[in-house]
């Protein structure tokens with residue numbers, strides 16, 4: 480996770496490719512099938528006629544190609560927004576297209592509906608172009624829809640409200656096998672289970688670096704009577720540049736114990752850069768701001784020593800993964816996370832260097848170390864950073880929409896499900912602040928296979944006595960989510976050590 484993390488919306492979902500394999504019955508949402516659907520415009524609202532706040536104002540319309548009598552500008556400070564009063568005829572899903580232009584380069588901005596965060600939209604073109612949010616649920620009647628400054632620096636022409644295309648049910652039917660053909664039986668068993676429940680159930684997950692008796696698990700158990708099905712762990716303290724300062728990892732032992740107790744384990748790795756490259760406080764060395772490591776130079780051969788140092792770091796983590804393999808623990812393995820955000824050094828040299836490192840890591844762990852207990856979770860958060868179907872089993876998105884925001888993040892879900900892979904793969908919310916409301920996720924078709932709330936203040940207060948923090952998810956919503964019939968907790972998991980392997984994985 481990145482403190483104050485941001486989600487980056489990838490853009491409008493593309494039409495489903497014809498590459499999808501056999502269509503089987505998915506969940507019935509009672510919607511018209513895609514073939515019968517014609518997208519229609521419900522309303523067009525000119526920005527120049529909307530309500531402005533802060534610095535937003537009607538522009539002197541020197542740019543060409545606008546609609547109506549002009550456009551607005553002035554998205555500069557945090558309170559700057561443009562609000563449309565929109566009326567829709569019936570309850571349902573709508574696409575919101577903010578036709579806008581960038582003042583230079585990619586610009587992301589917030590959308591809110593009736594005061595609640597609804598996601599982000601982005602525009603890159605300097606001429607007026609589409610910038611949309613898909614599948615927003617609106618009840619019949621009037622709504623206040625705002626575009627407000629996140630990065631700012633756009634010209635907004637108008638808002639077009641359209642009916643949404645129904646979800647193609649095939650996105651819930653996983654067509655991909657495991658990318659490692661030598662995956663171990665325990666890994667195949669776990670993956671078979673994950674595919675079986677996908678599209679119907681949500682795995683509950685929680686990061687907790689002190690294990691299932693740590694504060695995050697304890698406060699959840701106290702509030703809900705349930706235990707998360709998935710524990711989120713981090714190889715951070717095994718990284719050589721931290722071990723040099725006395726760090727001692729305990730995550731491997733926790734993982735073995737949790738798996739033995741019937742749970743599922745996911746690992747990320749806050750990869751502290753090698754000491755040579757640390758420029759600030761050593762313990763923040765995974766952030767780009769605290770290291771001068773240049774991944775592009777390492778991957779193109781200019782920095783050969785850097786390459787060797789990274790290989791030594793990988794060796795240190797491989798040693799832990801081998802222990803887990805020996806103990807027959809399959810891992811949902813999420814290395815090089817949130818790359819597209821650029822705040823970690825592995826994401827700071829752009830997608831090409833990142834993809835080279837991701838593939839190198841895959842090849843080294845899979846083929847040199849023979850690690851067959853890994854289910855590869857790609858968390859690049861942007862289709863441009865996708866390394867290829869042969870290196871990815873699960874597409875992960877990290878979502879931090881704010882405090883007490885329980886919306887389904889369906890736009891992010893659909894982007895991940897439809898814009899990266901040519902196969903259907905599992906799509907997980909690999910980190911979150913707030914927990915989404917399962918009712919809203921089902922309604923919207925945002926069938927995240929898992930959530931995994933980050934640790935600390937996202938669930939537990941930092942005090943001596945374990946106390947629930949309601950800053951992000953309030954207790955009533957935590958209870959609602961953990962008691963939901965479609966949410967899988969530790970108590971609900973089948974025996975994964977004997978779970979039947981799908982015949983196409985054998």
Ligand code: CA
Nearest residue numbers: 546547549636
């Ligand atoms: Ca206009």
